[in-house]
Amino acid sequence: MASTMALEIIPLGGLGEIGMNLMVYGYGDKLLVVDCGLAFPNPDTPGVDLIIPDTQFLAENRDRIVGFVMTHGHEDHIGALPYIWPDLEGPIYGTAMTLGLLKGKFREHNLLNRVTMVQVNYRQAFQLGPFSIRYIQVTHSIVDSAALAITTPLGTILHTGDFKIDHTPVGGRPTDLHSLAHLGEEGVLALLSDSTNINRPGVTTSEQAITPVFETVFARARGLLLVATFSSNIERIQQIIRAAVVVGRKVVLNGRSMLANVAVARALGFLIIPPDTLVELRDMGRYPREGLLIISTGSQGEPNSSLVRIAAGDHREIVVQEGDMVVFSSKFIPGNERTIWSLINQFVRDGLEVIHEKNMPEIHVSGHAPQEDLKLMLALTKPKFFIPIHGEMRHLRSHCQLAVQMGVAPANGLVMENGDRALLEADALKIVGSVPHGRVFVDGKGVGDVGDIVLRDRLHLSEDGLVVVVLVVDKGSNQILQRPELLTRGVVYEDGSQGLLAEAKDAVENALALGPKALDFSDEEGAGPREIAQRALRRFFKKRLGRRPAVIPLVMEM
């Protein structure tokens, strides 16, 4: 436990990666949890639905937790909470939009009646144990985002969450520079700041810069017009709807999360849709193609997403044709390039015009602060200590260098990784140890039962396939009673490989007849039919096919 005059800083996710943000602050014997996000699977985690942070450390200290404070409503900041919260419990704090989205999640998990959610007001401090917390409005690609000023007797920490400095946001709620300036004057002991766009020079392009782009592009469309964007980007959706009205198109919302998020945002007043603008998907047929604009999810080319089905001609209501236009008002998220391009190629093949950030960069703006915005944050808050958050290692290192350029003492900038435990005192910040941390895989109904061993098996199966050999042996004599059965998946096409499989069975029978020595087993190894069959098949497939399938012997004793 920390001394009473020190603050513990323990990131459990989001440092060294983009996603899965979870930061723990400790003072005295109390812990405050900031954000609780998920990460999406990648080719190294086949079959996994979601990835959440390992919260063993929190579970072991559940009685110390004073609350969960959420900076904003993106999946990589709140998505893991419904999975993690039942083991920990404790009140959840956030802005109206963030809680609106969280309530939907907790409802789906049947947890809504158990949880306490407290809506916070900007600038109004509230106390959680030793932590006095003020929410400070910031601009980001989701409305109602906040930085957190967290004050303890030691001093004030500013945790930015995700932010950019947009002076003219669509909804008229700019980053609260005045509160940041006040904090800087009062004294910020440590700044923990969003590193995502550290490698991008310049200042933020305002979300409003897209308005004229949309109006020009939409006016050019002649047939059906599809606009794909992130369903959480309410300001973007607002702009699409405004431009649709300008060009005289009705709006259709497509995608489950699009409908859900729009409903929450409208109910809270973050999204204004003029009357007679929305058309239900099922009523599309009543309008001419050139009178409709569809706002859709699926901008990342996610398999089974509605947009992928539209491109493949598998969508029931939405059918595209030559002369239609598709606009991707979204980022090519790193790792998704291949699926996005594949989707775009399909639309292009069918004669559609496709607009995206690679052929028209002004069709999207980022939600994260580039270098000059990051400098402004450092200049306003004048922190004594600095810890970069929300980024891969290369982002964190660069951001730390920037902080030093901006006047943070070199010894006062600290690059941390998930699981590090840092101790912040009035005059020192250093890593003093580590806590359990890692990734937990959600697969179907299972949380955590698919671990690294299961994933390694899946990857091995996908690379090399599997051979199962069944031996029926006499319990007493160990004699083989029947010709071995062989089953393969992912190795060869069985219907076309009967000869090869018969040879493989011969190889097993021969090996069993020759005994362990012939396969280089030593006497000490005491190899039985199971081991002999396995080694014989491994060698057979290596020699004949140059492949290394997983070979699994099953012995049935009769």
Added chain:
Amino acid sequence: MASTMALEIIPLGGLGEIGMNLMVYGYGDKLLVVDCGLAFPNPDTPGVDLIIPDTQFLAENRDRIVGFVMTHGHEDHIGALPYIWPDLEGPIYGTAMTLGLLKGKFREHNLLNRVTMVQVNYRQAFQLGPFSIRYIQVTHSIVDSAALAITTPLGTILHTGDFKIDHTPVGGRPTDLHSLAHLGEEGVLALLSDSTNINRPGVTTSEQAITPVFETVFARARGLLLVATFSSNIERIQQIIRAAVVVGRKVVLNGRSMLANVAVARALGFLIIPPDTLVELRDMGRYPREGLLIISTGSQGEPNSSLVRIAAGDHREIVVQEGDMVVFSSKFIPGNERTIWSLINQFVRDGLEVIHEKNMPEIHVSGHAPQEDLKLMLALTKPKFFIPIHGEMRHLRSHCQLAVQMGVAPANGLVMENGDRALLEADALKIVGSVPHGRVFVDGKGVGDVGDIVLRDRLHLSEDGLVVVVLVVDKGSNQILQRPELLTRGVVYEDGSQGLLAEAKDAVENALALGPKALDFSDEEGAGPREIAQRALRRFFKKRLGRRPAVIPLVMEM
């Protein structure tokens, strides 16, 4: 068969994709094969080593083939030839460097003593059946690259291969603009042109522009200096070596293909290495770290590549440390971003400075012509007909639009796809049919035995894993003689799931006792123990885990 006054154009690879280039031209009863490249696997083709074009069409017409002409030595243009050639045979034509690389491949495949390879000279026409072929020197990211002017009684086709227009290449061998100009004046019936960089505005940056960049960057390095680049980019390697000499570092070559390609290029005079410059990897220890520059393969973060092992600390000779520098003088090839960033993050984590095209774009130049170069090609050759090649559908469509802007009649521009069969006559170009085409997977020693079904199995296994259930039944009575055996991979961690697996066995036994009706089998389906066990397990895992593993029943009849 085509009429004697028409030319057949049949792409078997490379159209609608980047990679696997193979074009067939037919005149009368003769076929000419231009390039024979491979593609690299992606997450949709797990375990596959290489992908080559399906050449069933060529095999069925092998007696019509007059020869294989190669434009240049990149894998996506020559890499499939050793796999495809044995079934087809016929002489192979190419420039010195291209044949130098091909010979290495044919030697590895034990084919060198069977094959006829003919080295061609630029500008000197040679006749293959009805085709008169002239090689025209072009600049590209591999030396000794060529465009092909293919003349038949119908007229001349210009097949550009991969090219850019670099007026000051490192080796002093610029694109032969004069030959292209002559062709344009004589009359080009059809141009088939490289579309890779159609979406990039402007003109080529010369390869030589990198010289001062290297000198400045290398001069800044204080510790060990690693430079990763493509082993086929001989001009780049030449520049790295020149800059190494300027900054006073000895050069170490690292990676199998780096050593092989450098040997070929030196033997042919394409690469000049001053005496006392090269140091063997095993002798590295004799030199101070700051006196060495390592040129390495692995710039794409390929698993098991030497560079990945260096980053992981698993390389025997090369150990990096804080203060060293890594330079990626290479492209982030689409699809490889994730592995490249992961490699970079590892180096950054260990305190190395890492330079790459995302933080210093001038550290690499592309080998493909951007828009203004493509216009120059169209302007010089003034083709009557135009077919874009070497690109995804979005590239091909854009390039066709550019050709029309440059004066090609809209009806004379044709976007083709793999397997299309187009007929070119003096006044018409149209698609008239299709031929068999597709992808063939090379996996270990097998070529083509891993097909779509095996891949589907591999992907299913990797997503959901596999359950094998073994039933021992009495041959006569169909009675179960033993408790079922269950084996899983990639579903759950077996050691921690014994209870669950016992329940699964119970579910099978119960289902078998209750009979087919209880599982909604109709009488007509005649479900036996195999079908009952399979359906029972599918339902069990769906209900308990929300997962859909492949369930494979194996029935042993005693």
